[in-house]
Amino acid sequence: MKKILITGSGGQIGSELTGELRSRYGAANVIATDKRSLTGPLVESGPYEMLDVLDTKMLGDLIRKYKIDTIYHLAAILSAVGEEKPQLAWNIGINGLYNVLEAAREHHCAVFFPSSIGAFGLTTPRNNTPQDTIQRPVTMYGVTKVTGELLCDYYHIRFGVDTRGVRFPGIISSLTKPGGGTTDYAVEIYYAAVQEQQYTCPLPAGTFLDMMYMPDAIHAAIQLMEADPSKLKHRNSFNITAMSFDPEMIAAEIRKHIPDFKMDYRPDPVKVAIANSWPDRMDDSAARTEWGWDPEYDLERMTEEMLSTLQVRE
Numbered sequence: 001m002k003k004i005l006i007t008g009s010g011g012q013i014g015s016e017l018t019g020e021l022r023s024r025y026g027a028a029n030v031i032a033t034d035k036r037s038l039t040g041p042l043v044e045s046g047p048y049e050m051l052d053v054l055d056t057k058m059l060g061d062l063i064r065k066y067k068i069d070t071i072y073h074l075a076a077i078l079s080a081v082g083e084e085k086p087q088l089a090w091n092i093g094i095n096g097l098y099n100v101l102e103a104a105r106e107h108h109c110a111v112f113f114p115s116s117i118g119a120f121g122l123t124t125p126r127n128n129t130p131q132d133t134i135q136r137p138v139t140m141y142g143v144t145k146v147t148g149e150l151l152c153d154y155y156h157i158r159f160g161v162d163t164r165g166v167r168f169p170g171i172i173s174s175l176t177k178p179g180g181g182t183t184d185y186a187v188e189i190y191y192a193a194v195q196e197q198q199y200t201c202p203l204p205a206g207t208f209l210d211m212m213y214m215p216d217a218i219h220a221a222i223q224l225m226e227a228d229p230s231k232l233k234h235r236n237s238f239n240i241t242a243m244s245f246d247p248e249m250i251a252a253e254i255r256k257h258i259p260d261f262k263m264d265y266r267p268d269p270v271k272v273a274i275a276n277s278w279p280d281r282m283d284d285s286a287a288r289t290e291w292g293w294d295p296e297y298d299l300e301r302m303t304e305e306m307l308s309t310l311q312v313r314e
Helices: 014-025 056-066 079-084 086-107 140-159 182-195 214-226 247-255 269-276 285-291 299-313
Strands: 004-007 030-034 048-050 070-073 110-112 127-129 166-168 170-172 198-201 209-213 243-245 262-265
Touching: 004 014, 004 056, 014 030, 014 070, 014 214, 030 056, 056 086, 070 086, 070 214, 079 086, 079 140, 079 182, 079 269, 086 110, 086 140, 110 214, 166 214, 170 182, 170 214, 182 198, 182 209, 182 247, 182 269, 182 299, 209 214, 209 299, 214 285, 243 247, 243 299, 247 262, 247 299
Parallel strands: 004 030, 004 070, 030 048, 070 110, 170 209, 198 262
Antiparallel strands: 209 243
16 A cells, blocks of 8 residues: 655645545545645544755655655746745755655655646747657746756666656646646636626636646546556656636536626736746647547636635635
8 A cells, every 4th residue: 555745735736636545545544745734624634744845854854753755746836926026936846855855866756747848948849749859948946847857867767766757738627726827817817706706817818728627637647647657758757738728618608507698807917927928738649649648628617617616614
């Protein structure tokens, strides 16, 4: 039975990934960690420890205490916040990852590292972005993701650490509210539609970005970590996507359920610049070929489920 440690469990992905991993592997075998003191289901449903990924001693102690063999390393600073605090984004994004990889090397752990569409830049092909292509990001968030991809490759090639990862698109969740990412408008718009029937969008019409519903994101992370390693040619940073849309398309889909929904625009210069440096849609054929990636949700199905979930909650 796997013994799993998750860093950044209180974040957008970690809070939902923790529950799914506990349901699959048993609550006692999945140790949630976060720098913050948390309460609620994540803490109540299984082991929880406070962990700063910059504290190498604490990290090693937890790996030994729980006999960890797999680490899902999710602790990071997101794109928009990273532009406000670039030094912090680097420190957590890179020094934290380095500590995790060193611990994995010493204790023979597998590591999942989430990269992002933010790893691409203005000179990357925007449409059908290849798996292997030029990566020159213009944000500190993107710089940390490219560096992280390279570090994971290095630790696999040099030390044999079982590192694996995906390049996540924007992720939309009905359970976890936005946390400072450029693609967060695609989460905010659903909350606003249910609560106020109006939304002011920080990205202009025509801004296409790859997106994914959280259940698909969780499935992708677990599926990759369970994949046959002999079939993984790329291993780290697989392009994955489920849908690509601009703000007008998501608003139109919402109006099928909430006809009076209105949206206007107030572009945020920082978020616009970041979004314009990212792909419109990635080519995820490598993930589909090498480990069977196949998302379940499109914009229509996701919108129906998001709105029904939020309306019940409200």
